[in-house]
Amino acid sequence: MRDRGLVLALLIPGLLAMLATFILPMAWLLRASFSTSTMVQVGFTLDHYRAALVDPFYWKVALNTLTLGLTVAGVAVVLAYPIALFLARTTSRWRGVLTALAVAPLLTSAVVRTYGWMVILGDRGVINGTLQSLSIIETPLRLSNNSFGATVALVEILMPYAILAMLAGFGRLSVQLEEAAAMLGANPLRVFWRIVLPLSLPGVLTGALLVFVLAISSFVTPRLMGGGRVFVLGTEVFSEATVTLNWSLAAALSVMLLVLFSSVIVIYQRALRRLEA
Amino acid sequence: MTERHVSVENLVKTYPGAAKPSVDDVSFSLPRGEMLALLGPSGCGKTTILRMIAGLVEPTSGSIRLNGREVSGIPVYKRNMGMVFQAYALFPHMTVAENIAFGLEMRGIAKADRAAKVARALDLVKLSGLGDRRITQLSGGQQQRCAIARSLVIEPELLLLDEPLSNLDAKLRDEMRDEIREIQGRTGVTAIFVTHDQDEALSMADRLAVMSAGRLEQIGTPRQIFDRPETEFVASFIGAGNFLNGRVTAAGEAAVDGFGALRFVGDAAVGQDVRLMVRPHRLVMGGAANSFTGTVEHIVYRGQILTMTVRAGETRLQADLHTHAGALPEKGQTVTLGVAPEDVTFIGRAA
Amino acid sequence: MKAITLTLAALLASGGAYAQEVNVIGFSGVFADNYQKFIIEPFEAANPGITVNYQPSKNSAETLALLTRQAANPTIDVALLDIAVAIKANEAGLFSQLDEAGVPNIAQAPDWARVDEDRSVAFSQDNLAILYNTETVTEPPTSWNDLADPKYKGRIAAKLGDTRGVILIPILTKMAGGNYKDSIEPAIEAMNAFGPNVLTWEPAPDCYAVVQSGEVDLSICWNGRAQYLHDTQGGTIGVAAPVEGSIGQTSAISLVEGSPDAEAAKKFIDYALGAEAQGTFAEKSFYGPVNTTVELAPEVAQRIYGGPEAQAAQMTLDWQWVSGVYSQWIQRINREVIAFN
Numbered sequence: 001m002r003d004r005g006l007v008l009a010l011l012i013p014g015l016l017a018m019l020a021t022f023i024l025p026m027a028w029l030l031r032a033s034f035s036t037s038t039m040v041q042v043g044f045t046l047d048h049y050r051a052a053l054v055d056p057f058y059w060k061v062a063l064n065t066l067t068l069g070l071t072v073a074g075v076a077v078v079l080a081y082p083i084a085l086f087l088a089r090t091t092s093r094w095r096g097v098l099t100a101l102a103v104a105p106l107l108t109s110a111v112v113r114t115y116g117w118m119v120i121l122g123d124r125g126v127i128n129g130t131l132q133s134l135s136i137i138e139t140p141l142r143l144s145n146n147s148f149g150a151t152v153a154l155v156e157i158l159m160p161y162a163i164l165a166m167l168a169g170f171g172r173l174s175v176q177l178e179e180a181a182a183m184l185g186a187n188p189l190r191v192f193w194r195i196v197l198p199l200s201l202p203g204v205l206t207g208a209l210l211v212f213v214l215a216i217s218s219f220v221t222p223r224l225m226g227g228g229r230v231f232v233l234g235t236e237v238f239s240e241a242t243v244t245l246n247w248s249l250a251a252a253l254s255v256m257l258l259v260l261f262s263s264v265i266v267i268y269q270r271a272l273r274r275l276e277a
Numbered sequence: 278m279t280e281r282h283v284s285v286e287n288l289v290k291t292y293p294g295a296a297k298p299s300v301d302d303v304s305f306s307l308p309r310g311e312m313l314a315l316l317g318p319s320g321c322g323k324t325t326i327l328r329m330i331a332g333l334v335e336p337t338s339g340s341i342r343l344n345g346r347e348v349s350g351i352p353v354y355k356r357n358m359g360m361v362f363q364a365y366a367l368f369p370h371m372t373v374a375e376n377i378a379f380g381l382e383m384r385g386i387a388k389a390d391r392a393a394k395v396a397r398a399l400d401l402v403k404l405s406g407l408g409d410r411r412i413t414q415l416s417g418g419q420q421q422r423c424a425i426a427r428s429l430v431i432e433p434e435l436l437l438l439d440e441p442l443s444n445l446d447a448k449l450r451d452e453m454r455d456e457i458r459e460i461q462g463r464t465g466v467t468a469i470f471v472t473h474d475q476d477e478a479l480s481m482a483d484r485l486a487v488m489s490a491g492r493l494e495q496i497g498t499p500r501q502i503f504d505r506p507e508t509e510f511v512a513s514f515i516g517a518g519n520f521l522n523g524r525v526t527a528a529g530e531a532a533v534d535g536f537g538a539l540r541f542v543g544d545a546a547v548g549q550d551v552r553l554m555v556r557p558h559r560l561v562m563g564g565a566a567n568s569f570t571g572t573v574e575h576i577v578y579r580g581q582i583l584t585m586t587v588r589a590g591e592t593r594l595q596a597d598l599h600t601h602a603g604a605l606p607e608k609g610q611t612v613t614l615g616v617a618p619e620d621v622t623f624i625g626r627a628a
Numbered sequence: 629m630k631a632i633t634l635t636l637a638a639l640l641a642s643g644g645a646y647a648q649e650v651n652v653i654g655f656s657g658v659f660a661d662n663y664q665k666f667i668i669e670p671f672e673a674a675n676p677g678i679t680v681n682y683q684p685s686k687n688s689a690e691t692l693a694l695l696t697r698q699a700a701n702p703t704i705d706v707a708l709l710d711i712a713v714a715i716k717a718n719e720a721g722l723f724s725q726l727d728e729a730g731v732p733n734i735a736q737a738p739d740w741a742r743v744d745e746d747r748s749v750a751f752s753q754d755n756l757a758i759l760y761n762t763e764t765v766t767e768p769p770t771s772w773n774d775l776a777d778p779k780y781k782g783r784i785a786a787k788l789g790d791t792r793g794v795i796l797i798p799i800l801t802k803m804a805g806g807n808y809k810d811s812i813e814p815a816i817e818a819m820n821a822f823g824p825n826v827l828t829w830e831p832a833p834d835c836y837a838v839v840q841s842g843e844v845d846l847s848i849c850w851n852g853r854a855q856y857l858h859d860t861q862g863g864t865i866g867v868a869a870p871v872e873g874s875i876g877q878t879s880a881i882s883l884v885e886g887s888p889d890a891e892a893a894k895k896f897i898d899y900a901l902g903a904e905a906q907g908t909f910a911e912k913s914f915y916g917p918v919n920t921t922v923e924l925a926p927e928v929a930q931r932i933y934g935g936p937e938a939q940a941a942q943m944t945l946d947w948q949w950v951s952g953v954y955s956q957w958i959q960r961i962n963r964e965v966i967a968f969n
Contacts, residue, residue, distance in 0.1 A: 039696060039720050057963055115832070122843060123782060123827065140782075145828045172369055179333055180366035182353040184380035184431060194379075198370045228789060228829025228966055239962075242689040243790045244955035245716050 033251035048252035058236070058253070062260075065232040068147065069216035072154045076162045076211045077204055079155065084166035084207075085200065088173055099167070103160040110157050114221045117153040118144055121225075145227025153225045158214050162207035169203020205272050209265065216261060233257050281345070282309040282467050283330070283435060288339035290325050298337070299325050301491035307484075312461055312468045314478035317488035318514070323471045326488075327437050330469065332356050343434055354383070359428030359466075363440040365420050367412045373423050374399070374408035380431035398430040401460060418449045425457065429464060436461070438470035442477060454481055475515045479503065487511045509552065509624055518554045519594045520624070525549045529618065535590030536569040543623025552624040555616050557584070560596040562606075565615025576608050587612060648678045648892035653691050654708030655879070656684035658856050662913040663708075670908075671899045678892045688713035695722050695884065702884045705893035710791060711878040714748035715951040723747040723882040730894045733901040736919045740944050743880060750947075751901055752909065753876020753916040755851040755869065755933065756795045759839045762866040769846065772799060772870045775822035783845040784822065785831035785838045792835075792848055793961040794954055795875045798945060803872050809949065812957065816964050823969030840864050850877055855914040855931055869934025873941025876916050916942075 028041075036043030052058050087099050105113065120126045121144035128140040143149055173196065181191045219234030226235075233253060240250035284306035291298040300322040307313050315323035328334040330341055332353035341348050348356060359380075367376050374395050381391045399405050402422035407415070415423060421441065428436060441457065442450045458481050461468050472478050478485050479499040486496040487510075495502060495511045506512035509520065523531035525545045526538065531553065533539045545551050571589030583598045583605055596614055598605075606612050654663065660682060668680045685691040688710040695707060699722060709717065717723060726746045728735050734742060734749050741750035758769050769775070775784060788796060797808060797815040804814030831838040835849040836857055842864075851874075854867045881900055887893050899905055906917035910924060916932045917924070924932070933939040950957075 037720070039692075039716065040699075118832065124843060142782075174366070176362055176364060176366040177368060179353070180360065180362060181368070181379070182333075183331060183356075183358060183360040184427070185354050185357070185383035186379075187352075187354050190383065195368060223830050224832040226830065227827065228787070229969075231962070231967065239789060239958075242687070244958055245689060245692065245713065246955055 029251050029254055032248055033255045035248045035251075038246045038248050048249045049256070051249060052252055052256060061231045061233055061236055064147075064230070065216050065234070068151065068154070068222070068230070068232055069212045071151055072158060072215040073208045073212035075151070076155045076159050077208045080159050080162035080166060080207060081200075081204060084163045084170065084203070085196070087163070088167055088170045088200075089175060102163050105157070106160045110218075111220055111224075113157050114153050114224050117149065117156065117225060121149050121152065144225055145229065147226060147230050149225040149227075150222045150230045153221050154215050154218060157221060158211045161214060162211050165207035165210045166200070166203040169206045170200050172199045172202075202272060202275060205268075205275070209268055209272075213261065213265065217257075281306045282311075282343070283307045283469070284342045284345075285326070285330070286340045286342070288326065288329060288341065289337045290322070290329060290334065291337045298491055300329070300336075302339075303488075303491075303493045304339075305486050305493060305496050307467055307469070309467055310465045311483045312458070312470070312481065314482035314485045315469060315471045315488060316475060316478040316485050316515075317473065317494075319473055321488040322491040323473075323488050324439060327439055327469060327471050330435070331358055331360055331437055357431065357434050359431060359433035359436045361421075361424045361428050361436070361438040361441050363443060365424040365444070367420060367423055367427070369412050371412070372408065373404065373410050373412065373415065376412065376423060377408075377427045377430050380427065384431065394430055398426040401429065401463075402426040417445055418453060421445065421453055422456075425460065429460070429466065433466065436466045436468040438468065440471055440473070442472070442474070450477075457481065479515070487514060489514070504620075505622060506554065506624065509554075512554045512622070512624055517557050517595065519557060521553045521555065521592060521594075523551055523553055525551055533592065535571065535588075535592035536567070539567050539621060540618035541621035541623050542619050545623055545626075550626060552626065554622045554624050555594070555620060557595040558582075558597040559620040560594070560598070560614045560616050562598060562612065563615055564613055566618050567621065568613055568615040570611060570613045573606050573608050573610050573612055576606065578605075587614060648889055650678060650680045650705045650889060650892045650896045651683065651703060652680060652706040652708065652896070653683045653685050653694065653704050655688075656686060658853060659913065659915075660684040662909065666908045666912050667900055667905045670905070671896060674899070675895060678895065680896060692717055696720060699885075702886050703888065704884050705887040705889055706897060707882050707884055708751075708879055709748070709882065711743065711748065711750055711880045711947045712791060712794070712951050712954050714880040714882055715743060715948060717882070718744040718747050722885055724885045724887070724890070726883060726894070726897065731898040731901065733898045733903075733919070736903065736921050737901060738918070738920055738944075740946060741878075741880075741918045743948055748880040748882040749897075749901060750878045750880045750918045751906065752879045752918060753944075754853075754879070754914075755874040755876045755916060755942075756792060756799070757849060757851040757854060757874060757934075758868040758870060759836065759847045759849045759854050760866045760868055761839050761842055761845050762864055764842060765845050765866070768866055769868045770871055772796075772803060772818075772872055774870075775825065775846065775848075776818075778825070780822075780825045780845055782825065782827045784825045785828050785835055785844040785847040786822075786826050787829060787831055787835050788819070788848070788961050789829065789958055789966065791877055792850075794950065794957050795877060795945070796848065797957055797961075798943065798950075799872065799875060802943065809946075812960070816960060819961065819965040820968065823965055826969055829966045829969075836865060851932065852914045867931075869938045871935070871937045871941065873938050873943055874933070875943045875945055878918075878945075878947060879915075 031041050033048055034044050034046070035041045036045045083102055087095065087102060090098070092098070122128070123140040127143060131137045132140065177195055177199070178191050181195045186194060217234055219232065219238045222230040222232050223235050237250050237253050240246045240253065286304045288300055288303045289298050290300040303326060315326060317323050325334060329336045332348070332351065336349060368379065371379070377395045377398050378391050381394055395408065399408055402425055404419060404422050404426065407419065412420065442453055445453060454477060482499065484496060484498055485502045487494045487502060489510045495507045502511060503515055506515065512518045521533050521539070523533035523539060525531045525547050527547060529542065530538050530540050531551055533553070539553065541553050569589045571587040573585050574588050574593070575586040577584045578600070581600060583600050585596050585606060587594050587596055654660065664682055668682060672678065672680055685694065691707060691709055692713050695702070695704065695717060698704065724747065726734055726749065734746055737749050743749065758775070760768055797812050800815035800818040801808045801812055804818065806814045827844055831847065835847045836853060838844045839847045840857065840861055851867060851869070854865055857865045858867060881897055883890060883893055883897060901919060903919050903921045906919045907922045909915060910917045910922065910932060911928050914932050929939060933942050
């Protein structure tokens with residue numbers, strides 16, 4: 001009995017922090033989404049939800065968001081997988097340093113790295129500058145200020161998360177299992193296909209989910225790298241909240257985004273658990 | 278001479294950056310159907326030898342032959358050897374049957390044949406009916422059996438076992454020891470296993486190869502290794518021993534301080550300084566061919582055995598005597614102990 | 629005891645009246661510096677009993693959020709807001725009505741500047757202008773139509789998904805001979821005409837820096853800050869005031885409902901709306917004055933509104949009306965212009 005009391009007491013600071021930073025704002029958001037005023041919370045109406053749901057533009061934006069999320073998650077996972085696999089398997093004494101290097105980009109803010117990508121991919125950026133000085137192209141290639149730029153920057157910005165999630169999810173992978181498979185006659189390709197891939201799949205899927213969630217909720221990078229042309233739910237919520245000051249619509253859009261993607265996460269994790277069983 | 282199924286010649290492995298080789302010029306061979314134990318303390322190179330034979334580690338130099346054919350250069354997955362890993366290395370995402378079938382699948386064996394072979398293998402290791410279990414649902418002993426079945430079902434040229442019993446509790450270990458020996462005997466597969474446990478090696482292997490610091494100290498049958506150790510390391514690593522210095526006075530006879538003349542078995546020239554070894558439990562009360570008198574300095578009663586330290590002259594010996602209900606020696610008492618000449622082993626020239 | 633004596637002495641020194649405090653929230657950056665120097669400091673000098681604290685806010689939306697949060701118990705007395713946001717705030721009843729008795733200078737404001745029955749009064753207009761890079765553009769643009777010149781393909785930054793777009797619509801509509809209250813179709817068409825030239829609709833970090841850095845040749849931006857950057861950043865940024873005239877981003881001053889010190893606040897608002905304050909502010913920061921009695925020197929007028937032709941074509945907006953279509957216009961710009969270019 002006393003132990004339970006102690007556990008509760010220890011939980012209180014965390015719960016209070018959760019209440020203040022997560023539950024209360026969430027409640028506020030929910031309340032605002034039903035408000036009859038665009039700014040203050042009065043009355044009750046479903047108009048904002050109706051407005052968002054009947055507007056084909058928002059459906060298109062939702063589809064854009066989904067496409068961006070899936071593309072970024074797919075590419076980030078494909079690029080991060082070999083790195084994570086190498087880091088998980090290497091016995092080099094530099095392993096710690098290499099792992100730190102792989103996730104070091106997290107030490108810089110996403111905004112700073114977005115600016116970095118603008119410098120690299122811009123019309124007068126490093127890539128176009130090099131190609132032009134080598135006379136390979138005449139007019140600059142459009143590498144940023146579109147969804148390509150947004151995708152590239154998001155992939156790079158979110159890759160460290162993918163690597164971390166994968167490393168955490170590679171627990172069942174072991175060199176000994178690969179050796180056992182080889183002893184049983186599996187060539188390196190089959191070892192990868194039958195042993196490494198299935199055992200690393202939970203890590204890969206966790207990484208993909210994490211990147212997907214971060215990508216669909218991003219708005220700074222799509223806005224800056226997209227040149228305003230990339231319309232995703234994050235940028236729409238931002239613009240409704242800060243430009244047109246329609247806070248209730250912004251809240252309704254946020255709530256829908258939240259409901260939609262948290263159900264995706266729940267379904268996904270259930271599937272993941274089955275895979276790991 | 279029997280057929281050499283597996284032979285290892287002048288095998289050397291030096292890891293990059295290491296000052297000394299991990300395996301230093303080791304040679305031995307096995308006839309078909311033999312079970313060899315590689316025995317030694319940790320770090321002696323025994324596992325490295327096993328892994329070189331398997332193809333998991335590249336030798337620095339030397340040769341490994343299977344049926345007279347050099348295997349260096351043949352990749353692991355083409356060597357057709359079975360290996361039982363210390364932690365079993367069963368595939369956690371497959372069932373027991375899938376684990377066992379894996380090697381057959383890699384060999385392109387038809388599904389129906391595979392099922393039949395898997396069933397036989399499960400039967401061999403007494404896991405019939407557990408084929409659909411997941412690996413995590415098996416006990417330690419069952420996992421061990423599954424690992425053995427998986428490596429035997431492919432009908433390997435050679436079975437390699439890396440500390441196969443070290444992950445089991447004591448009771449299960451005794452049981453599996455007999456079982457592995459039995460399965461090996463039944464299948465007739467040539468096997469090499471690595472262990473640091475002398476009991477395991479003595480009781481399971483046809484022959485033992487004792488290793489120390491990368492070098493092969495001695496290879497022989499359990500009796501040869503135990504009764505006729507050729508080096509002091511072998512003598513002391515396997516069982517306990519009293520080591521005595523003496524000078525050969527006649528053929529098979531040496532003068533040892535405290536003993537007078539001690540008769541031994543071994544080839545040593547008259548006048549040579551020799552090192553002799555007597556196992557504590559081979560000493561008996563009362564006179565024998567070799568006998569000496571000394572004082573009991575220390576005594577421990579351990580139920581079945583009475584361990585005492587006896588001093589004769591400047592020599593101290595440990596004697597392990599079987600106890601009985603009658604009178605036993607006591608501390609300070611003068612006792613006469615004897616040992617048969619064949620139990621006095623000539624180890625080599627004294628340093 | 630000593631502290632109390634000191635405080636009493638200070639009170640007595642300030643003419644026997646108690647010390648008054650006015651808390652003002654408004655725009656940040658150069659605006660804040662200039663406002664402090666050319667409006668607050670002269671006011672404080674003339675009113676020794678009143679202290680004015682200026683609190684810069686990132687943007688009008690954040691100011692509005694703060695005011696909304698404090699509605700029941702405000703600590704702010706005076707708010708400077710983008711006029712469209714001020715009208716939003718009035719919908720929520722955040723500001724109190726001013727009158728000519730308390731704030732005589734509102735009489736000098738034109739009708740369009742007195743919004744929501746004098747709850748918010750416009751005090752400055754920052755014109756929308758075309759910025760150009762003086763190193764890459766040898767022939768400065770003179771017309772809004774120059775934005776559609778093919779030589780600027782991929783060389784324009786145009787952040788139009790906010791007040792900039794909302795101001796450009798009436799300008800472009802008028803150029804096509806229309807009236808923004810009837811239809812903005814011509815403006816959407818005109819935007820689509822220069823749309824293909826636009827490199828970015830979301831210049832980062834802002835619409836000025838991309839011209840300074842040479843990332844683009846032209847950018848649609850506010851005049852006041854551009855003039856300041858022209859003077860301070862080596863003249864790389866040039867400002868073109870199109871001959872067809874422009875409209876200013878209008879800032880309004882309002883008294884917060886429930887202001888802790890309304891009397892002092894009204895005094896300050898009156899000063900800020902006066903000809904002296906507006907004249908100085910216009911001269912120093914190139915924000916057009918609203919007070920009708922202000923006379924600008926020709927060279928100052930030139931830098932605020934452009935040449936005589938542009939000055940004559942300067943427009944004002946019915947902000948009250950525009951506020952009703954504000955978000956709809958932005959939506960149309962987003963969906964019918966930006967999404968296609």
